[in-house]
Amino acid sequence: LKAIERVDSEYVKKITQKIEFCLGEYLFAPIKQCNKKKLKGRVNTHRLHVQRKYTVFYKVMGAKGNRFAQIHLIMGFEEAHRMYPHIDL
Secondary structure, three states, X not given: OHHHHHHHHHHHHHHHHHHHHHHHHOXXXXXXXXXXXXXXXXXXXXXXXXXXXXXXXXXXXXOOOOOEEEEEEEEEHHHHHHHHHHOOO
16 A cells, blocks of 8 residues: 555545455445455455556455455556456465
8 A cells, every 4th residue: 555655645545445345344245335356267366446446456364254355466457457367366
């Protein structure tokens, strides 16, 4: 987030709020406010779009009943789409 803050400081708060909401409160709920998806061909690798400006790559970790999202990478939306075939978390 520090690298994003240098370039786009107003979005750091939005990214943090979206992560808390979508990957905290609604990790397993399919709700329209959260544009999240499991990446095909990747083991336990998911992505969350933040207002079509940034993409958060994460894995769901922990034992059943105590699962959480472990964030691995946050990058610009366009860059993330180019990286999809190469993402290996």
